[in-house]
Amino acid sequence: MKRTLVALCLAAFFAAPSFAAEMSTAPTDPAALQKLAEEGDSNAQLNLGNYYATPHNAAPDHEQAAIWYRKAAEQGNAEAQYRLGSLYYRGKGGLRQSYEDAYFWFILAAKAGSRPFAVDRDETARHLTDEQTEAVQKRVDDWKPVIRN
Numbered sequence: 001m002k003r004t005l006v007a008l009c010l011a012a013f014f015a016a017p018s019f020a021a022e023m024s025t026a027p028t029d030p031a032a033l034q035k036l037a038e039e040g041d042s043n044a045q046l047n048l049g050n051y052y053a054t055p056h057n058a059a060p061d062h063e064q065a066a067i068w069y070r071k072a073a074e075q076g077n078a079e080a081q082y083r084l085g086s087l088y089y090r091g092k093g094g095l096r097q098s099y100e101d102a103y104f105w106f107i108l109a110a111k112a113g114s115r116p117f118a119v120d121r122d123e124t125a126r127h128l129t130d131e132q133t134e135a136v137q138k139r140v141d142d143w144k145p146v147i148r149n
Helices: 002-024 030-038 042-053 062-074 078-090 099-110 115-125 130-142
Strands: none
Touching (some): 030 042, 042 062, 042 078, 099 130
């Protein structure tokens, strides 16, 4: 047990620098993100959504965030699916509050294996009837990610 824990810690330690290097090469300039996002890069779309959702010398633009989160979410980006679900849950970004739509996106995000996504999925399910839950599950079963070139 102790050896396994040490091995995991070492693996995380050695993986962290490469992850940090990968993150530092991602563009943070909105114009660069916009260009990549328009080319269909789901990570750029997510990051552009995050940019709009965060105040930058002005109020957050949740409507623009929702647009970019949706584009990334439709391609299967779990973080974007979660963030889009959160906007539906709160009724932000020009989206009407919809527990069904929030639940749909949270289910897809949770399939990526993130515990926080699963917790919010389960919490949202408490707002739904059995019929609504079944209808959303059918949508999930029928869902296919969009392939963008």
